[in-house]
Amino acid sequence: MEWLQQLINGVSLGSIYALIALGYTMVYGIIKLINFAHGDVFMIGAFVGFYAVTYWNVGFFPALIIAMILCAILGVVIERLAYKRLRNATRIAALITAIGVSLLIEYTMIYFRGSQIETYPDGLVPNTKIDILGAQISSQSLLILGVSISLMVLLQFIVHKTKIGKAMRAVSHDADAARLMGINVDNTISATFAIGSALAGAAGVIFGLYYTRIDPLMGLLPGVKAFVAAVLGGIGSIPGAMTGGMLLGVVETVVSGLGFSLWRDAAAFVILIIILIFRPAGIFGKNTREKV
Amino acid sequence: MLKVNNINVYYGNIQALKGVSLEVNEGEIVTLIGANGAGKSTLLKTLSGLLRPKQGTIEYLGKNLQKRAAQSIVKDGVIQVPEGRRVFSNMTVEENLDLGAYLRHDRAGIAKDKERVFELFPRLLERRKQSSGTLSGGEQQMLAMGRAIMAKPKLLLLDEPSMGLAPLMVKTIFEIIKEINATGTTILLVEQNANMALSIADRAYVIETGKVVLSGRASELQKSDEIRAAYLGGH
Numbered sequence: 001m002e003w004l005q006q007l008i009n010g011v012s013l014g015s016i017y018a019l020i021a022l023g024y025t026m027v028y029g030i031i032k033l034i035n036f037a038h039g040d041v042f043m044i045g046a047f048v049g050f051y052a053v054t055y056w057n058v059g060f061f062p063a064l065i066i067a068m069i070l071c072a073i074l075g076v077v078i079e080r081l082a083y084k085r086l087r088n089a090t091r092i093a094a095l096i097t098a099i100g101v102s103l104l105i106e107y108t109m110i111y112f113r114g115s116q117i118e119t120y121p122d123g124l125v126p127n128t129k130i131d132i133l134g135a136q137i138s139s140q141s142l143l144i145l146g147v148s149i150s151l152m153v154l155l156q157f158i159v160h161k162t163k164i165g166k167a168m169r170a171v172s173h174d175a176d177a178a179r180l181m182g183i184n185v186d187n188t189i190s191a192t193f194a195i196g197s198a199l200a201g202a203a204g205v206i207f208g209l210y211y212t213r214i215d216p217l218m219g220l221l222p223g224v225k226a227f228v229a230a231v232l233g234g235i236g237s238i239p240g241a242m243t244g245g246m247l248l249g250v251v252e253t254v255v256s257g258l259g260f261s262l263w264r265d266a267a268a269f270v271i272l273i274i275i276l277i278f279r280p281a282g283i284f285g286k287n288t289r290e291k292v
Numbered sequence: 293m294l295k296v297n298n299i300n301v302y303y304g305n306i307q308a309l310k311g312v313s314l315e316v317n318e319g320e321i322v323t324l325i326g327a328n329g330a331g332k333s334t335l336l337k338t339l340s341g342l343l344r345p346k347q348g349t350i351e352y353l354g355k356n357l358q359k360r361a362a363q364s365i366v367k368d369g370v371i372q373v374p375e376g377r378r379v380f381s382n383m384t385v386e387e388n389l390d391l392g393a394y395l396r397h398d399r400a401g402i403a404k405d406k407e408r409v410f411e412l413f414p415r416l417l418e419r420r421k422q423s424s425g426t427l428s429g430g431e432q433q434m435l436a437m438g439r440a441i442m443a444k445p446k447l448l449l450l451d452e453p454s455m456g457l458a459p460l461m462v463k464t465i466f467e468i469i470k471e472i473n474a475t476g477t478t479i480l481l482v483e484q485n486a487n488m489a490l491s492i493a494d495r496a497y498v499i500e501t502g503k504v505v506l507s508g509r510a511s512e513l514q515k516s517d518e519i520r521a522a523y524l525g526g527h
Contacts, residue, residue: 163394166383166387166390166391166394167391167394169380169382169383170380170383170391173380173381173382173383174378174380176342176374176378177374177378177379177380178391179340179341179342179362179363180340180342180362180366180371180372180374180378181366181391181392181394181395181439181443182362182363182366182367182394182395182443183363183391183394184361184363
């Protein structure tokens with residue numbers, strides 16, 4: 001039954017990737033930008049969660065919500081200050097700006113608090129081993145999985161049933177046609193950044209809970225892996241980001257479970273290379289025609 | 293109702309509209325005809341706020357439109373059905389219609405208008421749950437027009453509704469344009485199919501390389517030799 005255990009671990013790790021990947025994919029879907037600062041929003045979320053639980057002594061769920069709100073605001077500020085004026089610039093200009101924003105956030109953080117590691121306190125959530133069909137599964141893994149899946153269900157609800165969600169889909173499909181419906185495209189793009197960044201913030205707190213150690217450069221690797229997850233699922237596709245994230249988490253856990261834990265990080269990049277060679281559009285991606 | 297005074301519109305350094313003026317009165321069907329690239333779509337985009345005139349004014353119900361954001365123009369009832377339909381093919385027919393009513397909050401009114409759209413276009417009712425990307429060109433044109441009706445237009449801007457459609461479908465679409473007009477919506481119709489457009493319009497403007505070169509009663513223009521030679525195939 002060790003496999004079941006591995007699978008659950010893989011899926012809960014994958015759900016963290018999925019939460020980050022959703023922000024990548026939503027932003028890409030709406031303004032065709034790979035927001036390389038997204039991993040750093042995830043890092044900020046982890047720190048906000050950390051400060052919330054240690055200095056303000058709030059519990060896990062309030063910390064999660066505080067991190068989500070602050071990251072949503074951060075995401076909108078980044079979009080308004082850095083990306084908005086580049087809407088009509090070449091894609092490479094926006095991409096380089098995104099890398100610049102990423103470095104800016106990382107080193108601003110280091111400037112103000114140093115680069116030392118912080119450790120999430122123990123006992124934030126009850127952590128007992130639950131016996132399911134002979135497999136030892138930690139209640140923490142289940143909680144992480146539960147929270148992530150609830151957030152994804154909430155996202156699906158927002159995207160498909162609410163007015164702002166419909167506006168997001170309309171703008172991502174055809175911004176000018178959306179304008180002709182009376183949709184405020186700028187606000188819709190900001191809302192997309194807000195939602196994507198809130199999910200990254202949540203992922204940051206969950207990551208802190210799971211791996212306990214956080215530092216200002218922690219966003220790099222999960223950020224890149226979540227990007228791989230988004231490409232794997234088909235960049236621009238929301239179900240794709242969820243599936244890609246979960247798959248990547250499971251693959252990593254299986255690779256470590258088979259005894260190749262040193263190769264764990266490489267797995268993501270091997271997947272990226274394979275997907276780019278054989279199915280560049282990803283699992284859920286359509287063969288994209290370049291829009292003129 | 294709408295008064296365009298001497299507008300100049302540029303794409304970068306290229307001037308697409310050169311001192312265009314035109315007028316649309318309440319209740320009319322006015323058509324703007326001209327060849328490809330004459331500036332017809334540019335004018336409609338400018339009216340909808342997607343492009344800005346460098347000089348000139350656009351007056352609509354006594355208010356200036358030329359500096360206003362697209363969504364506030366939609367809010368005032370100037371609704372465009374763009375060239376090439378531009379339906380949201382990632383959504384169902386009904387979701388497209390709901391987006392048409394994006395700025396409205398009167399649920400009862402929206403429901404009533406949706407019923408009206410389904411009356412005008414029974415085909416859309418049959419396909420309401422279907423992804424709009426699977427519709428035929430004619431059906432997509434119906435959807436684009438239905439979506440515009442959902443916005444409760446006072447002034448409806450139609451950009452080449454006949455483009456790429458079979459003759460029978462063109463006839464149906466033009467009948468429906470007349471019907472929409474008969475229930476009190478003013479229409480500005482941009483067309484390459486000059487014959488069809490002139491046959492339903494009250495007045496017409498002819499645009500050539502960014503300039504209005506002729507205007508008058510549609511019935512008179514239809515008879516004019518100049519128009520017949522240039523736009524109606526010369527017979």
